Amino acid sequence: MNAKPSSATGVSRSGGSQRTTAPPESADRPPVASFDALGLPPALLKTMTGLGVTEPFPIQAATLPDALAGRDVLGRARTGSGKTLAFGLALLVRTAGLRAESKRPLALVLVSTRELAQQVSDALTPYAQALNVRLATVVGGLAINRQAAQLRDGAEVVVATPGRLADLVSRRDCHLNHVRITVLDEADQMCDLGFLPQVSGILDQVPADGQRLLFSATLDRDVDQLVRSHLHDPVHASVDPASASVTTMEHHVLTIHPADKYATATEIAARDGRVLMFLDTKAAVDRFTRHLRASGVRAAALHSGKSQPQRTHTLAQFVEGRVTVLVATNVAARGIHVEALDLVVNVDPPADAKDYLHRGGRTARAGQSGSVVTLVTPDQRREVNRMMSEAGIRPTVTPVRSGEQKLTTITGAKRPPTGPQTSGGNAPFRGLGARSGRPAKESRKTAEARKAAEARAAARVRKGR
Known part of the structure; x- marks a missing residue:
């Protein structure tokens, strides 16, 4: 049976466009020392252990408690820091158990390039399968009709590049009014590549009281514009210096x-x-x-x-x-x-x-x-x-x-x-x-x-x- 999105933990859905503040007690959660402390589903923990994912990286430890609680998160982390699981585990756990209607995904991951989209999809697929969450990838350069068919069959999570997603929305092959969680991965790259107008247009179409998770190596003017316009009272987490230089x-x-x-x-x-x-x-x-x-x-x-x-x-x-x-x-x-x-x-x-x-x-x-x-x-x-x-x-x-x-x-x-x-x-x-x-x-x-x-x-x- 199809279920429309329900209220997310820590996120109020008042039915209007105004987003409300998360409960005060959800702020400033301390980083976790292990994945076991997060109360993740046993099937997910079993899959993680089988893949050798046993200890959280700093960005995961800093953001997962709040992301799982439904808070908006603004994370500054360089590429390769483990941020895919930082947003991916929270997104999958909070989507598990729900069923998307045809053409109406419940969660959205926006990325800058086709290669990054495939990388994110590959990284999340085993965990999505463990939780029985359907995942679809929509990017330019591949047959749009085949991607439209995936959405028509139903997918809880969509990983997309902005241009292709905008095309699918304009063709009415995808509707964003049921999206509960939106992730912007490597937001600075999306802005650098000129996707800011498309990203803003997509965010304007998802419910205003949904959860937003934004990750970026830098927080410059364009990224700051996205944060101010589309994130509400976000938890800030930074595990790298602003320059994102790497000690190793x-x-x-x-x-x-x-x-x-x-x-x-x-x-x-x-x-x-x-x-x-x-x-x-x-x-x-x-x-x-x-x-x-x-x-x-x-x-x-x-x-x-x-x-x-x-x-x-x-x-x-x-x-x-x-x-x-x-x-x-x-x-x-x-x-x-x-x-x-x-x-x-x-x-x-x-x-x-x-x-x-x-x-x-x-x-x-x-x-x-x-x-x-x-x-x-x-x-x-x-x-x-x-x-x-x-x-x-x-x-x-x-x-x-x-x-x-x-x-x-x-x-x-x-x-x-x-x-x-x-x-x-x-x-x-x-x-x-x-x-x-x-x-x-x-x-x-x-x-x-x-x-x-x-x-x-x-x-x-x-x-x-």
């Missing part, structure tokens, strides 16, 4: 000659183990990936020009180790979660502190260690110094050249499997660092410097260095 993460700036950039990046890519490498444009990503593959490196490209099935397949290859180097743009790599990824390389330095922190957040996740390496040419030093300062990062700065032991010590760099670092007669650094994605035109002086650097690199290779 090493930060390195490698100063390089422009003509040596391609060779340096190629040697890093040829290391043992996986590495995620960032470039500015889709064209640059494709060029560098082709070069790496020609050099015998198992590399794959990830950017918004790829179809969603292609992106999903590429990520699966990287997670499984069939591809060791993932070359990506900023947007495409948001939401990537790979266990034991210990190196992120900014082949092109990010434009601002936010991008640096989001890129770096792909490593040193869930208490693990990792390194972020940024390749910097002399003309980029001033901007990179400013960006690092804004990010609250004090990197180790090291001048390096391809083939040097210093490069190997920091990154594990090694000679690529086949041939020298450069491919054919093309300028090795073209397309890397050009934000337009067009090959840079070399001056005679630059070309001479590049050829000299290539000759030195080839000589080092011949000597076996």
Whole structure:
């Protein structure tokens, strides 16, 4: 039998649009030391134990008591801190036992990218199954009619990107008037990607007295606007400094000659183990990936020009180790979660502190260690110094050249499997660092410097260095 949403613990449903304050005794709940102390359903605890989830991470310990009690929560936590279960367990427990009507979900998780949506869905699926909660994922790039059919069959929880959800709502394939709990995951990324109007429009359609859980690495102007407009008396929880810097993460700036950039990046890519490498444009990503593959490196490209099935397949290859180097743009790599990824390389330095922190957040996740390496040419030093300062990062700065032991010590760099670092007669650094994605035109002086650097690199290779 279908049941319409009922009153949530600690949340008043007066039938009007005005949201009311939660009981005073629910404020300032102390963090919990164990999941057992939360009174979670036995079936859920059994599943968690089977998956090795036995002790709460700090963000989970800080937010779960209030989230389970129905309070609005504003959590500041970087990616990889365990916030998916911080909101996911509360959402599933508070939805369990209810049945959604056709096209009318009871809980909503909004995320910035397709990859993050899939990551959240994959993380929550075993717990949803344990509680008999139906989960649907709706994202762009996949068949909208199939997603509409899922909603028509009934789903208690929907994980969605704002654009696709807005499309389904406009087609009347989804109605939001029964949504009791709304989660905004990585809200700062959604705002950065221009989704603020869509997110606000979606929040205006869900019942005003429902619960809101918002998680963000930073709380800047746009996120603050969401908080002020749509959260009521939220509990604040912050387990990271405002800059979201990570104590288990090493930060390195490698100063390089422009003509040596391609060779340096190629040697890093040829290391043992996986590495995620960032470039500015889709064209640059494709060029560098082709070069790496020609050099015998198992590399794959990830950017918004790829179809969603292609992106999903590429990520699966990287997670499984069939591809060791993932070359990506900023947007495409948001939401990537790979266990034991210990190196992120900014082949092109990010434009601002936010991008640096989001890129770096792909490593040193869930208490693990990792390194972020940024390749910097002399003309980029001033901007990179400013960006690092804004990010609250004090990197180790090291001048390096391809083939040097210093490069190997920091990154594990090694000679690529086949041939020298450069491919054919093309300028090795073209397309890397050009934000337009067009090959840079070399001056005679630059070309001479590049050829000299290539000759030195080839000589080092011949000597076996």
